[in-house]
Amino acid sequence: MALPHGGKKSTELFNAQAHVWNHIFNFINSMSHKCAVQLGILDIIHKHGKPMTLAELVEALPMNKAKAQSVPRLMRILIHLGFFMKAKISKCEEETGYWITPASRLLLKDKPLSVAPFLLAMLDLVLTEPWHHLSAWFENENSTPFDIAHGRMLWKHAGQEPRLNSYIYKYDLFSTSGKKARTKSMKKKYSIPVLEQTNGKFLFALYLFYS
Secondary structure, three states, X not given: OOOOHHHHHHHHHHHHHHHHHHHHOHHHHHHHHHHHHHHOHHHHHHHHOOOEOHHHHHHHOOOOHHHHHHHHHHHHHHHHOXXXXXXXXXXXXXXXXXXXXHHHHOOOOOOOOOOXXXXXXXXXXXXXXXXXXXXXXXXOOOOOHXXXXXXXXXXXXXXXXXXXXXXXXXXXXXXXXOXXXXXXXXXXXXXXXXXXXXXXXXXXXXXXHHO
């Protein structure tokens, strides 16, 4: 049965609002990933060898235990995003715990295909600050948003910022063969289909930072 005209419009409005709100808060997804990597949540659960209860996870985390009530909130977001799942502790028990997924295995530290260092690099304040100047970049003569944010080009800034410098050379972002070579290198490491799934975000970032 078709919805009345008014009901259809209400549904469209609700869906539109939900869509906008989800995009407004999308940054929480990335920052939750960053937090999980920095706290070592993925590695702790992986080393545990089986699903971890909330109490076990809180005990193992290098955190202020007075903030334990916030851990399940963080984990709820990460479960929703597909980086963790709830699983039975054992076949004989009904109690469930947190366990890793194929996606979270790519964020384990010290693994050949780990993208954890790349995640920390891309979400570092030095590289996220320029995005706040994107509209200004369209309006003025600066060559990149990074130049606006930090007052100098990325490669000059890296000379004074050891952390940024290590990110850049780790991912060969200053290859002398140019931007096309950098893009080719990243495609080889992470595969073309993976980069295509970013819907142009990765290539747009390369263009804005290294043009």
